Amino acid sequence: MTVEELIARFRVLANDKVEPFFWSDDDVLAWLNDALQEAVVCGRLLHRFDATVPVLAGQSVFRLPERVFEVDCVVLECAGQRVGLPLLSPELAREQRDDDVCAVLTDTEVLLRPAADMDGTLWVSGYRLPAVLVDEDDVPEIFEFHHVHLLDWVLHKAFSVPDAEVFDPQRSALAEMEFTRYFGLRPDSDLRRITREDVPHSVVPFWV
Template identity: 30%
Template sequence: MLADDLLALFRSDVVDTAAPYLWSDTEVWGYMNDAYRMFVRRIGGIPDTSSALTRLVLAPGQPTSAVSPLILRFRSAYLLSDGTELKIVNEAGLPTLTTSDYGQLNTQRRSLLQGKVTHMVTGMDRNAARGLVRWVRIPDRADTVQLSVQRLPLDTVEPGFEFGEIGEEHHEHLMLWMKARAYGKQDAECFDRGRRDEYTQQFNAYCAQAKAEWNRYKSHSMSVAYGGL
Protein backbone atom coordinates (compact mmCIF):
# COMPACT_ATOMS: atom_id res chain seq x y z
CA MET A 1 0.00 0.00 0.00
CA LEU A 2 1.22 3.47 -0.86
CA ALA A 3 1.21 6.09 1.87
CA ASP A 4 -1.13 8.17 -0.31
CA ASP A 5 -3.68 5.34 -0.19
CA LEU A 6 -3.42 5.17 3.59
CA LEU A 7 -3.97 8.92 3.83
CA ALA A 8 -7.11 8.67 1.70
CA LEU A 9 -8.36 5.73 3.77
CA PHE A 10 -7.75 7.68 6.98
CA ARG A 11 -9.73 10.67 5.73
CA SER A 12 -12.57 8.39 4.70
CA ASP A 13 -12.66 6.64 8.08
CA VAL A 14 -12.69 9.87 10.12
CA VAL A 15 -15.07 11.55 7.63
CA ASP A 16 -12.68 14.39 6.85
CA THR A 17 -12.71 14.34 3.05
CA ALA A 18 -13.66 17.93 2.19
CA ALA A 19 -11.63 21.09 2.64
CA PRO A 20 -11.18 22.86 4.94
CA TYR A 21 -9.97 19.74 6.72
CA LEU A 22 -10.15 19.18 10.47
CA TRP A 23 -6.70 17.65 10.15
CA SER A 24 -4.33 19.18 7.62
CA ASP A 25 -2.28 17.06 5.23
CA THR A 26 0.83 18.09 7.17
CA GLU A 27 -0.71 16.79 10.39
CA VAL A 28 -1.86 13.51 8.83
CA TRP A 29 1.55 12.84 7.28
CA GLY A 30 3.05 13.46 10.71
CA TYR A 31 0.61 11.03 12.33
CA MET A 32 1.40 8.42 9.69
CA ASN A 33 5.15 8.74 10.10
CA ASP A 34 4.78 8.51 13.88
CA ALA A 35 2.53 5.44 13.54
CA TYR A 36 5.06 3.71 11.27
CA ARG A 37 7.96 4.33 13.63
CA MET A 38 5.90 3.50 16.72
CA PHE A 39 4.77 0.17 15.25
CA VAL A 40 8.35 -0.79 14.40
CA ARG A 41 9.52 0.27 17.87
CA ARG A 42 6.78 -1.77 19.57
CA ILE A 43 7.63 -4.97 17.69
CA GLY A 44 11.31 -4.62 18.58
CA GLY A 45 12.74 -3.08 15.43
CA ILE A 46 13.58 -4.13 11.89
CA PRO A 47 16.41 -6.71 11.56
CA ASP A 48 19.31 -5.28 9.56
CA THR A 49 22.72 -6.62 8.58
CA SER A 50 23.26 -4.86 5.26
CA SER A 51 22.45 -1.14 5.33
CA ALA A 52 25.17 1.48 5.72
CA LEU A 53 24.44 1.96 9.41
CA THR A 54 25.52 -1.63 10.14
CA ARG A 55 29.16 -0.91 9.28
CA LEU A 56 31.37 1.04 11.67
CA VAL A 57 34.84 2.30 10.86
CA LEU A 58 37.58 1.71 13.42
CA ALA A 59 40.19 4.46 13.34
CA PRO A 60 43.57 3.90 15.04
CA GLY A 61 43.73 5.73 18.36
CA GLN A 62 40.04 6.62 18.39
CA PRO A 63 38.23 5.15 21.43
CA THR A 64 34.71 5.71 20.09
CA SER A 65 32.73 5.42 16.87
CA ALA A 66 29.50 7.10 15.83
CA VAL A 67 26.42 4.91 15.46
CA SER A 68 22.99 5.71 14.09
CA PRO A 69 20.36 6.80 16.65
CA LEU A 70 17.94 4.63 14.65
CA ILE A 71 19.50 1.53 16.20
CA LEU A 72 17.34 0.09 18.97
CA ARG A 73 19.39 -3.01 19.75
CA PHE A 74 22.80 -4.42 18.88
CA ARG A 75 22.57 -8.15 18.24
CA SER A 76 26.14 -8.97 17.21
CA ALA A 77 29.36 -7.39 15.97
CA TYR A 78 32.48 -8.74 14.32
CA LEU A 79 35.66 -7.48 12.67
CA LEU A 80 35.56 -7.70 8.89
CA SER A 81 39.34 -8.17 8.69
CA ASP A 82 39.40 -11.59 10.32
CA GLY A 83 35.86 -12.39 11.47
CA THR A 84 36.61 -11.97 15.18
CA GLU A 85 33.34 -11.64 17.10
CA LEU A 86 33.25 -8.73 19.53
CA LYS A 87 31.61 -9.02 22.91
CA ILE A 88 28.86 -6.43 23.36
CA VAL A 89 28.68 -5.06 26.89
CA ASN A 90 26.66 -2.27 28.44
CA GLU A 91 28.46 0.62 30.10
CA ALA A 92 26.93 -0.40 33.43
CA GLY A 93 28.57 -3.82 33.18
CA LEU A 94 32.11 -2.54 32.74
CA PRO A 95 33.11 -2.56 36.43
CA THR A 96 32.90 -6.37 36.40
CA LEU A 97 34.56 -6.82 33.02
CA THR A 98 38.05 -8.26 33.28
CA THR A 99 40.53 -9.89 30.96
CA SER A 100 43.31 -12.33 31.72
CA ASP A 101 46.82 -11.26 30.69
CA TYR A 102 49.39 -13.96 31.47
CA GLY A 103 47.31 -15.07 34.45
CA GLN A 104 46.71 -11.56 35.82
CA LEU A 105 43.18 -10.14 35.84
CA ASN A 106 42.85 -6.60 34.51
CA THR A 107 39.78 -4.40 34.70
CA GLN A 108 38.60 -2.95 31.40
CA ARG A 109 36.39 -0.16 32.76
CA ARG A 110 38.57 2.73 31.67
CA SER A 111 41.22 0.91 29.69
CA LEU A 112 43.48 3.26 27.73
CA LEU A 113 45.47 0.43 26.24
CA GLN A 114 45.65 0.17 22.48
CA GLY A 115 45.45 -3.14 20.70
CA LYS A 116 43.02 -5.41 18.95
CA VAL A 117 39.42 -4.51 19.76
CA THR A 118 37.63 -7.18 21.80
CA HIS A 119 34.55 -5.40 23.17
CA MET A 120 31.97 -2.88 21.98
CA VAL A 121 30.55 -0.82 24.85
CA THR A 122 26.99 0.48 24.49
CA GLY A 123 24.61 2.34 26.79
CA MET A 124 26.69 5.44 27.34
CA ASP A 125 24.88 8.58 28.59
CA ARG A 126 21.90 8.63 26.22
CA ASN A 127 21.41 12.37 26.60
CA ALA A 128 24.98 13.23 25.68
CA ALA A 129 26.25 10.28 23.67
CA ARG A 130 23.40 8.16 22.36
CA GLY A 131 25.12 8.04 18.98
CA LEU A 132 28.40 6.61 20.25
CA VAL A 133 29.89 3.25 21.15
CA ARG A 134 33.24 2.81 22.86
CA TRP A 135 35.93 0.27 22.04
CA VAL A 136 37.94 -1.92 24.38
CA ARG A 137 40.74 -1.94 23.60
CA ILE A 138 41.35 1.31 21.74
CA PRO A 139 42.04 0.20 18.14
CA ASP A 140 45.66 0.25 17.02
CA ARG A 141 44.84 -0.40 13.37
CA ALA A 142 42.15 0.51 10.86
CA ASP A 143 39.31 -1.97 10.48
CA THR A 144 35.56 -2.19 9.93
CA VAL A 145 33.01 -3.63 12.32
CA GLN A 146 29.98 -5.38 10.85
CA LEU A 147 26.86 -5.16 13.00
CA SER A 148 23.61 -7.05 13.22
CA VAL A 149 20.98 -4.72 14.67
CA GLN A 150 17.31 -4.07 15.26
CA ARG A 151 16.45 -0.55 14.11
CA LEU A 152 13.78 2.00 13.36
CA PRO A 153 12.75 2.71 9.74
CA LEU A 154 15.41 4.36 7.59
CA ASP A 155 13.07 6.65 5.66
CA THR A 156 10.41 9.23 6.50
CA VAL A 157 6.85 8.70 5.29
CA GLU A 158 5.93 11.13 2.50
CA PRO A 159 3.81 11.15 -0.69
CA GLY A 160 4.67 8.14 -2.85
CA PHE A 161 6.24 6.25 0.06
CA GLU A 162 5.87 2.45 0.20
CA PHE A 163 5.97 0.62 3.52
CA GLY A 164 8.43 -1.91 2.21
CA GLU A 165 10.03 -2.76 5.55
CA ILE A 166 6.86 -4.09 7.18
CA GLY A 167 4.35 -6.63 5.88
CA GLU A 168 1.35 -5.43 3.93
CA GLU A 169 -0.95 -6.99 6.52
CA HIS A 170 0.14 -4.28 8.98
CA HIS A 171 -0.42 -1.21 6.80
CA GLU A 172 -4.07 -0.48 7.54
CA HIS A 173 -3.52 -1.05 11.26
CA LEU A 174 -1.23 1.98 11.33
CA MET A 175 -4.45 3.98 11.17
CA LEU A 176 -5.18 3.03 14.78
CA TRP A 177 -2.29 5.17 16.00
CA MET A 178 -3.04 7.86 13.43
CA LYS A 179 -6.59 8.12 14.81
CA ALA A 180 -5.31 8.16 18.39
CA ARG A 181 -3.07 11.10 17.49
CA ALA A 182 -5.84 12.82 15.53
CA TYR A 183 -8.41 12.62 18.32
CA GLY A 184 -5.78 13.78 20.79
CA LYS A 185 -5.35 17.06 18.92
CA GLN A 186 -5.94 19.96 21.27
CA ASP A 187 -8.78 21.49 19.30
CA ALA A 188 -12.44 21.83 20.25
CA GLU A 189 -13.61 20.17 17.01
CA CYS A 190 -11.05 17.36 17.05
CA PHE A 191 -10.33 16.35 20.64
CA ASP A 192 -12.17 13.24 21.80
CA ARG A 193 -10.68 11.59 24.87
CA GLY A 194 -12.75 8.42 24.54
CA ARG A 195 -11.81 7.76 20.93
CA ARG A 196 -8.18 8.67 21.57
CA ASP A 197 -7.93 6.17 24.42
CA GLU A 198 -9.86 3.50 22.51
CA TYR A 199 -7.62 3.68 19.44
CA THR A 200 -4.50 3.79 21.62
CA GLN A 201 -5.56 0.56 23.34
CA GLN A 202 -6.39 -1.09 20.02
CA PHE A 203 -3.02 -0.10 18.56
CA ASN A 204 -1.14 -1.36 21.62
CA ALA A 205 -3.01 -4.67 21.46
CA TYR A 206 -2.29 -5.07 17.75
CA CYS A 207 1.42 -4.35 18.24
CA ALA A 208 1.59 -6.93 21.04
CA GLN A 209 -0.07 -9.50 18.77
CA ALA A 210 2.27 -8.70 15.87
CA LYS A 211 5.32 -8.95 18.13
CA ALA A 212 4.17 -12.30 19.52
CA GLU A 213 3.66 -13.64 16.00
CA TRP A 214 7.11 -12.41 14.95
CA ASN A 215 8.73 -14.00 18.00
CA ARG A 216 7.05 -17.33 17.20
CA TYR A 217 8.26 -17.08 13.62
CA LYS A 218 11.84 -16.47 14.78
CA SER A 219 11.85 -19.27 17.35
CA HIS A 220 13.64 -22.50 16.49
CA SER A 221 11.41 -25.42 15.71
CA MET A 222 12.26 -28.71 17.40
CA SER A 223 14.03 -31.01 15.01
CA VAL A 224 12.71 -34.51 14.61
CA ALA A 225 15.03 -37.36 13.66
CA TYR A 226 13.56 -40.15 11.58
CA GLY A 227 15.16 -43.56 11.42
CA GLY A 228 15.88 -45.25 8.13
CA LEU A 229 13.83 -48.05 6.69
Protein backbone atom coordinates in the same frame (compact mmCIF):
# COMPACT_ATOMS: atom_id res chain seq x y z
CA MET B 1 -0.34 1.19 0.56
CA THR B 2 0.89 4.61 -0.46
CA VAL B 3 0.69 7.71 1.71
CA GLU B 4 -2.17 8.96 -0.46
CA GLU B 5 -4.12 5.72 0.06
CA LEU B 6 -3.47 5.73 3.81
CA ILE B 7 -4.68 9.31 4.17
CA ALA B 8 -7.82 8.47 2.20
CA ARG B 9 -8.45 5.44 4.43
CA PHE B 10 -7.95 7.61 7.52
CA ARG B 11 -10.55 10.10 6.32
CA VAL B 12 -13.08 7.30 5.92
CA LEU B 13 -12.36 5.89 9.39
CA ALA B 14 -12.45 9.35 11.00
CA ASN B 15 -15.57 10.42 9.03
CA ASP B 16 -13.62 13.36 7.65
CA LYS B 17 -14.57 12.98 3.98
CA VAL B 18 -15.93 16.44 3.19
CA GLU B 19 -13.85 19.57 2.67
CA PRO B 20 -12.87 21.64 4.54
CA PHE B 21 -11.30 18.74 6.42
CA PHE B 22 -10.92 18.73 10.20
CA TRP B 23 -7.30 17.56 9.81
CA SER B 24 -4.95 18.69 7.04
CA ASP B 25 -2.97 16.26 4.89
CA ASP B 26 0.22 17.63 6.47
CA ASP B 27 -1.02 16.80 9.96
CA VAL B 28 -2.07 13.30 8.95
CA LEU B 29 1.29 12.72 7.24
CA ALA B 30 3.15 13.82 10.37
CA TRP B 31 1.09 11.39 12.47
CA LEU B 32 1.70 8.64 9.91
CA ASN B 33 5.44 9.12 10.33
CA ASP B 34 5.01 9.01 14.11
CA ALA B 35 2.94 5.84 13.74
CA LEU B 36 5.53 4.19 11.50
CA GLN B 37 8.35 4.97 13.91
CA GLU B 38 6.32 3.76 16.91
CA ALA B 39 5.42 0.54 15.10
CA VAL B 40 9.01 -0.18 14.07
CA VAL B 41 10.35 0.38 17.59
CA CYS B 42 7.57 -1.48 19.40
CA GLY B 43 7.54 -4.42 16.99
CA ARG B 44 11.25 -4.35 16.05
CA LEU B 45 10.19 -4.64 12.42
CA LEU B 46 13.28 -3.43 10.53
CA HIS B 47 16.63 -5.17 10.97
CA ARG B 48 19.91 -4.10 9.40
CA PHE B 49 22.66 -6.70 8.96
CA ASP B 50 25.24 -4.96 6.81
CA ALA B 51 26.19 -1.72 8.58
CA THR B 52 29.96 -1.22 8.46
CA VAL B 53 32.13 1.29 10.28
CA PRO B 54 35.80 1.82 9.32
CA VAL B 55 38.25 1.20 12.19
CA LEU B 56 41.63 2.89 12.57
CA ALA B 57 44.40 1.56 14.80
CA GLY B 58 44.13 3.11 18.25
CA GLN B 59 40.47 4.09 17.77
CA SER B 60 37.98 3.06 20.44
CA VAL B 61 34.83 5.18 19.95
CA PHE B 62 32.48 4.79 16.98
CA ARG B 63 29.19 6.46 16.12
CA LEU B 64 26.29 4.04 15.71
CA PRO B 65 25.16 3.59 12.09
CA GLU B 66 22.39 5.91 10.94
CA ARG B 67 18.92 5.15 12.36
CA VAL B 68 20.08 2.07 14.32
CA PHE B 69 18.39 2.21 17.74
CA GLU B 70 19.18 -1.27 19.11
CA VAL B 71 22.34 -3.28 18.44
CA ASP B 72 22.29 -7.06 18.69
CA CYS B 73 25.65 -8.02 17.19
CA VAL B 74 29.07 -6.38 16.78
CA VAL B 75 31.89 -8.10 14.87
CA LEU B 76 35.42 -6.70 14.56
CA GLU B 77 37.29 -7.64 11.39
CA CYS B 78 41.06 -7.10 11.29
CA ALA B 79 43.59 -8.71 8.93
CA GLY B 80 40.91 -11.01 7.50
CA GLN B 81 39.87 -12.33 10.91
CA ARG B 82 36.40 -11.70 12.34
CA VAL B 83 35.69 -11.77 16.07
CA GLY B 84 32.24 -11.41 17.62
CA LEU B 85 32.38 -9.04 20.60
CA PRO B 86 30.31 -9.42 23.78
CA LEU B 87 27.87 -6.51 24.12
CA LEU B 88 27.92 -4.83 27.50
CA SER B 89 26.19 -1.85 29.06
CA PRO B 90 28.45 0.86 30.56
CA GLU B 91 27.41 -0.33 34.03
CA LEU B 92 28.47 -3.93 33.42
CA ALA B 93 31.61 -2.90 31.54
CA ARG B 94 32.94 -1.25 34.70
CA GLU B 95 33.03 -4.67 36.35
CA GLN B 96 35.27 -6.18 33.66
CA ARG B 97 39.05 -6.38 33.69
CA ASP B 98 40.92 -3.83 31.58
CA ASP B 99 42.14 -6.53 29.17
CA ASP B 100 38.70 -8.07 28.59
CA VAL B 101 37.67 -7.63 24.94
CA CYS B 102 34.12 -6.31 24.53
CA ALA B 103 31.91 -3.68 22.91
CA VAL B 104 30.25 -1.16 25.21
CA LEU B 105 27.00 0.38 24.00
CA THR B 106 25.85 3.89 24.85
CA ASP B 107 22.84 5.68 23.44
CA THR B 108 24.70 6.86 20.32
CA GLU B 109 28.07 5.09 20.24
CA VAL B 110 29.93 1.79 20.34
CA LEU B 111 33.10 1.75 22.46
CA LEU B 112 35.75 -0.92 21.89
CA ARG B 113 37.62 -2.24 24.90
CA PRO B 114 40.53 -2.28 24.42
CA ALA B 115 41.04 0.09 21.47
CA ALA B 116 41.73 -1.50 18.07
CA ASP B 117 45.41 -2.35 17.57
CA MET B 118 45.19 -2.26 13.74
CA ASP B 119 43.00 -0.92 10.96
CA GLY B 120 39.87 -2.91 10.17
CA THR B 121 36.09 -2.87 9.95
CA LEU B 122 33.37 -2.93 12.56
CA TRP B 123 30.29 -4.86 11.42
CA VAL B 124 27.14 -3.82 13.27
CA SER B 125 23.71 -5.41 13.05
CA GLY B 126 20.59 -4.29 14.84
CA TYR B 127 17.15 -2.78 14.61
CA ARG B 128 16.73 0.52 12.82
CA LEU B 129 14.22 3.33 12.39
CA PRO B 130 12.32 3.72 9.09
CA ALA B 131 12.85 6.23 6.33
CA VAL B 132 10.58 9.26 6.64
CA LEU B 133 7.47 9.40 4.45
CA VAL B 134 7.42 12.60 2.39
CA ASP B 135 5.48 12.29 -0.86
CA GLU B 136 1.98 10.99 -1.52
CA ASP B 137 3.35 8.00 -3.47
CA ASP B 138 5.79 6.97 -0.72
CA VAL B 139 5.19 3.53 0.82
CA PRO B 140 6.06 2.58 4.43
CA GLU B 141 9.04 0.22 4.54
CA ILE B 142 7.27 -2.33 6.72
CA PHE B 143 5.31 -5.31 5.38
CA GLU B 144 2.13 -4.16 3.62
CA PHE B 145 -0.13 -6.18 5.93
CA HIS B 146 0.88 -3.82 8.78
CA HIS B 147 0.07 -0.61 6.91
CA VAL B 148 -3.59 -0.26 7.79
CA HIS B 149 -2.81 -0.78 11.49
CA LEU B 150 -0.70 2.39 11.44
CA LEU B 151 -3.96 4.30 11.20
CA ASP B 152 -4.85 3.39 14.78
CA TRP B 153 -2.02 5.66 15.95
CA VAL B 154 -3.12 8.39 13.52
CA LEU B 155 -6.67 8.18 14.89
CA HIS B 156 -5.31 8.28 18.44
CA LYS B 157 -3.42 11.51 17.71
CA ALA B 158 -6.21 13.08 15.67
CA PHE B 159 -8.87 12.64 18.33
CA SER B 160 -6.55 13.86 21.06
CA VAL B 161 -6.27 17.33 19.48
CA PRO B 162 -7.78 19.81 21.97
CA ASP B 163 -10.40 21.17 19.60
CA ALA B 164 -14.10 21.34 20.46
CA GLU B 165 -15.15 19.81 17.14
CA VAL B 166 -12.81 16.80 17.07
CA PHE B 167 -11.61 16.15 20.63
CA ASP B 168 -12.71 12.65 21.67
CA PRO B 169 -10.54 11.23 24.48
CA GLN B 170 -12.39 7.92 24.60
CA ARG B 171 -11.97 7.22 20.89
CA SER B 172 -8.34 8.37 21.11
CA ALA B 173 -7.64 5.96 23.97
CA LEU B 174 -9.35 3.05 22.20
CA ALA B 175 -7.32 3.65 19.03
CA GLU B 176 -4.07 3.78 21.02
CA MET B 177 -5.03 0.55 22.80
CA GLU B 178 -5.66 -1.16 19.46
CA PHE B 179 -2.31 0.05 18.10
CA THR B 180 -0.52 -1.28 21.19
CA ARG B 181 -2.37 -4.59 20.97
CA TYR B 182 -1.13 -5.07 17.41
CA PHE B 183 2.44 -3.72 17.54
CA GLY B 184 3.28 -4.22 21.23
CA LEU B 185 4.26 -2.01 24.14
CA ARG B 186 6.66 0.86 23.64
CA PRO B 187 10.08 0.12 25.22
CA ASP B 188 11.68 2.60 27.60
CA SER B 189 15.08 4.28 27.36
CA ASP B 190 16.82 1.22 28.84
CA LEU B 191 15.94 -0.77 25.73
CA ARG B 192 19.46 -1.93 24.87
CA ARG B 193 20.38 -2.82 28.41
CA ILE B 194 17.31 -4.72 29.55
CA THR B 195 16.65 -6.65 26.32
CA ARG B 196 20.21 -7.66 25.45
CA GLU B 197 20.34 -11.46 25.37
CA ASP B 198 24.12 -11.89 25.64
CA VAL B 199 24.68 -9.99 28.88
CA PRO B 200 25.78 -12.61 31.42
CA HIS B 201 23.38 -13.15 34.28
CA SER B 202 24.33 -14.11 37.78
CA VAL B 203 22.39 -15.59 40.65
CA VAL B 204 23.11 -14.22 44.11
CA PRO B 205 22.33 -16.76 46.87
CA PHE B 206 20.63 -15.62 50.03
CA TRP B 207 19.39 -17.16 53.25
CA VAL B 208 15.77 -17.13 54.32
